Amino acid sequence: MSNQKDSLQGFAVQLYKINAIKFGEFKTKVGLTTPVYCDLRVLVSYPDVMKTLANLLVETIKGVKGVDILCGVPYTALPIATAVSLQTGLPMVMRRKEAKDYGTKKLIEGVFNAGDQCLIIEDVVTSGSSILETVKDLQNEGLKCSDAIVLLNREQGGAGILQKNGIKMHALLTLSQLMDYLFKANCIDVQVVEKVKQYLAENQVPSIPTPTVDRRKLSFLDRAQLAQNPVAKRLFEIMASKQTTLCLAADLTDATEILNLAEKVGPYICALKTHIDIVDDFSINLIDPLKEIANRHNFILFEDRKFADIGNTVQLQYSKGLYKISSWASLVTAHSVFGKGVLDAIQGAPGSEEKGVFLLAEASATGSLITDAYTKSTLKLTAEYPKLIAGVVCQNPLFLDNPALIQLTPGVKIAQTSDHLGQQYNSPESVVTEKGADIAVVGRGITEATDPVAAAKRYQTLLWDAYLSRINP
Numbered sequence: 001m002s003n004q005k006d007s008l009q010g011f012a013v014q015l016y017k018i019n020a021i022k023f024g025e026f027k028t029k030v031g032l033t034t035p036v037y038c039d040l041r042v043l044v045s046y047p048d049v050m051k052t053l054a055n056l057l058v059e060t061i062k063g064v065k066g067v068d069i070l071c072g073v074p075y076t077a078l079p080i081a082t083a084v085s086l087q088t089g090l091p092m093v094m095r096r097k098e099a100k101d102y103g104t105k106k107l108i109e110g111v112f113n114a115g116d117q118c119l120i121i122e123d124v125v126t127s128g129s130s131i132l133e134t135v136k137d138l139q140n141e142g143l144k145c146s147d148a149i150v151l152l153n154r155e156q157g158g159a160g161i162l163q164k165n166g167i168k169m170h171a172l173l174t175l176s177q178l179m180d181y182l183f184k185a186n187c188i189d190v191q192v193v194e195k196v197k198q199y200l201a202e203n204q205v206p207s208i209p210t211p212t213v214d215r216r217k218l219s220f221l222d223r224a225q226l227a228q229n230p231v232a233k234r235l236f237e238i239m240a241s242k243q244t245t246l247c248l249a250a251d252l253t254d255a256t257e258i259l260n261l262a263e264k265v266g267p268y269i270c271a272l273k274t275h276i277d278i279v280d281d282f283s284i285n286l287i288d289p290l291k292e293i294a295n296r297h298n299f300i301l302f303e304d305r306k307f308a309d310i311g312n313t314v315q316l317q318y319s320k321g322l323y324k325i326s327s328w329a330s331l332v333t334a335h336s337v338f339g340k341g342v343l344d345a346i347q348g349a350p351g352s353e354e355k356g357v358f359l360l361a362e363a364s365a366t367g368s369l370i371t372d373a374y375t376k377s378t379l380k381l382t383a384e385y386p387k388l389i390a391g392v393v394c395q396n397p398l399f400l401d402n403p404a405l406i407q408l409t410p411g412v413k414i415a416q417t418s419d420h421l422g423q424q425y426n427s428p429e430s431v432v433t434e435k436g437a438d439i440a441v442v443g444r445g446i447t448e449a450t451d452p453v454a455a456a457k458r459y460q461t462l463l464w465d466a467y468l469s470r471i472n473p
């Protein structure tokens with residue numbers, strides 16, 4: 001341990017001596033002033049320092065499991081990645097910043113297989129945006145990225161932004177450690193240390209305006225880490241562990257039939273969606289056995305109430321009356337047409353501690369009156385309630401940059417394109433690969449099948465295979 005510390009201290013001093021770290025007043029890319037400047041481009045002129053760096057990075061890489069291939073973030077990290085590749089024997093790919101307009105037009109050069117686990121190598125991280133741009137291009141080519149090794153973490157918020165996008169950063173040095181080493185080696189005095197400390201405290205990168213990773217490329221387990229709504233998090237975990245993205249629409253009018261179906265298809269679904277007001281013989285006695293089946297088979301109860309009224313009425317509809325929805329349904333749907341009051345009402349209502357809302361942004365019915373502007377405003381609303389909103393009900397990949405939210409898509413059936421009352425259907429494969437669905441809602445495709453269990457298994461498999469091919473094209 002102290003050996004590693006000594007080597008890092010020695011390396012920090014080397015960086016200082018070759019002017020890769022400078023102190024003074026410097027202008028950043030965005031016109032701000034910084035008291036510390038890192039210029040690691042000079043490393044190519046000092047092969048001995050580059051060698052020390054490669055050795056240190058190789059040690060760090062040992063903590064990352066399953067790496068198949070390396071990729072340096074252009075341009076400064078390209079020679080660093082090359083040095084690490086030579087040292088470890090791991091192959092490398094190179095990302096072009098812009099595609100060639102001749103020949104192959106490739107953005108990623110080198111030999112790789114879709115599904116290879118690619119470790120990112122970067123020199124300095126401030127916001128993490130350069131890493132995310134590289135990750136995006138690599139993922140578009142089917143490579144998987146979950147870790148980045150960096151020389152210096154400037155501690156300005158980049159680690160958190162990367163984590164939100166499913167990338168774990170492993171830094172050789174933080175700026176504070178670097179300052180500490182240089183101070184102990186008498187390279188800098190206490191005033192410089194204090195100036196940098198103050199700069200760091202006052203210059204954290206806001207976490208919003210960075211390029212984000214396409215949610216369709218991330219695994220559900222990775223997205224579980226990013227989910228802010230507790231039910232969405234649990235749903236992602238259930239989807240990953242049960243390998244199912246199937247939500248059953250149990251649109252049956254008989255309470256016993258609902259319980260029987262829930263028991264039989266429970267192992268193959270992640271959620272069971274009800275329209276509780278269509279049950280002819282509803283009594284609150286239906287709820288306890290339904291909850292027990294949901295617990296035993298590990299799926300979530302979801303009432304498709306589509307709340308749309310003033311907040312006060314919604315709160316009463318959600319928690320009172322015959323159905324007492326808030327006492328048993330972890331998830332509900334809501335329209336955005338009445339604005340924020342609906343969400344405030346659900347948020348503030350008594351009932352289950354863990355609750356989540358799916359907002360309706362599009363409908364599967366022909367002739368739906370929902371306009372593009374309405375859809376856009378609905379999506380905006382999701383950003384204002386990150387802890388409450390579990391996802392969006394829609395028919396298209398409307399949002400890609402928020403992996404914390406779940407796309408729920410109804411209107412799914414094998415070999416049928418519509419019903420006689422305006423419902424429109426897509427196939428399980430196309431809703432996942434083309435339409436962007438994370439969870440598919442299937443009702444009559446299962447409830448009206450001659451063998452509902454066999455049908456549920458078939459939908460589960462088709463949907464799960466489509467998800468696997470989406471994250472591993």
Ligand SMILES: O=c1ccn([C@@H]2O[C@H](COP(=O)(O)O)[C@@H](O)[C@H]2O)c(=O)[nH]1
Pocket residue numbers: 249251275304362363364365393410411412423441442443444445
């Ligand atoms: O746009 C929407 C929103 C909700 N639904 C609901 O999904 C199921 C679909 O049932 P199928 O039998 O598979 O057609 C049903 O409960 C709807 O209320 C939707 O279809 N479209």
